Amino acid sequence: MSRSAKKEASRDALLNQGVSMLMRQGYHGTGLQEILDAVNIPKGSFYNYFDSKEDFGAKVIQHYVDPFIAQLTTHLRYSETDALDAIQCYFDELVTELEKNDFQGGCLLGNLMGEIGDTSLLCQQSLQTAVTRYRDLLQSGLVKAQQQGTVRVDKSAGEMADLLINAWQGGLLRAKIEKSSGPVRQCCQDLLGDFFRPLTSASR
Amino acid sequence: MSRSAKKEASRDALLNQGVSMLMRQGYHGTGLQEILDAVNIPKGSFYNYFDSKEDFGAKVIQHYVDPFIAQLTTHLRYSETDALDAIQCYFDELVTELEKNDFQGGCLLGNLMGEIGDTSLLCQQSLQTAVTRYRDLLQSGLVKAQQQGTVRVDKSAGEMADLLINAWQGGLLRAKIEKSSGPVRQCCQDLLGDFFRPLTSASR
DNA sequence: GGAAATAATATGACCGGTTGTCTTATTTTG
């Protein structure tokens, strides 16, 4: 294994561990030592990979959101006929994952927005771009669904994407303290299954 | 001033300061020393008022939510004819307050749910009861609005209360990192001004 | 090609500061 590849592997291990620990214990609730121990990397090496804890946090945020972007992208790609269904399937997967983890953690973006959203400028910017990336992808999916006639067109896809993300975030917080997937399930049902639907003569 | 009244005053000062600092800097991001200094109470005295930092956090949560309950209750009381309007006015006030604070802090409940929602059982329970109190009050307002015919009846008031709270929480997080009241305004408009409205022949 | 010199990287002890908590001492009260 080449030198730079090994370095990249260590970086990745730190980021992965960072995602899981920051999500569960928060930014200030997680020490660097704790993360480094978990992946067996010496303390002194940390600053070979990242400039500071704050920089690390910002990188962890980007690392966290990548798989979600990929997952949603996949769903959207292989479901050209029914984008709304693709979105629903995607969120169903998230719910399943959440249940598997006993509702721990929730969403790193939401947690960090609340904790350090206005104390760390670096992380704030990282959170902004992460959320925007996610939002824009969701918007593109909703645009497709609009074109397919499964989603109402009298509201902009962007507006609906925002609402869905916001309600999902809030639902995740509730799910976390109630230890139940009820809140997130209901939120998806209310929006994707009702509010976003086009008005037909038979509806409601 | 009686002895117990003075003690109560110190307790209150600590709780008020706790609300403001925990909201802005988070639970782990705020030290007891910092809070105590701000209200000029010696460090050694802290444990005369609270059992531990965790206990303090739980009490701060309850202390935080009280004014919101009172504020919403007032709006609902003095607006027997239009409960939906009362709810809208209430949220408008919240938006104004948020703008006045330059979008800092957000909601203590949301922030702490994310940060310590599944690491501190004590705070988790406190968060649960606080959110439930708030939700139930909002639900009662929506029931009134349903009876007044301004809110659709084919969805339960509880379901809508949950959705509103969740979307509001998410919107607050977005507002915080975008430094804009857009997200929360839009969220209120989408739900109170559209989704919750009864279906009339002229709508949409 | 092999040895010596040089550069680059990895590391763990250590820094000043702060954490939450507790024991001990002082002050206040009835």
Next chain:
DNA sequence: CAAAATAAGACAACCGGTCATATTATTTCC
């Protein structure tokens, strides 16, 4: 004066960050 409330300060543990040193890699020279 006894009892209870309050304050002081010590405590060990931990924080993020630094740095001299040890290890490894690369280049230079014969």
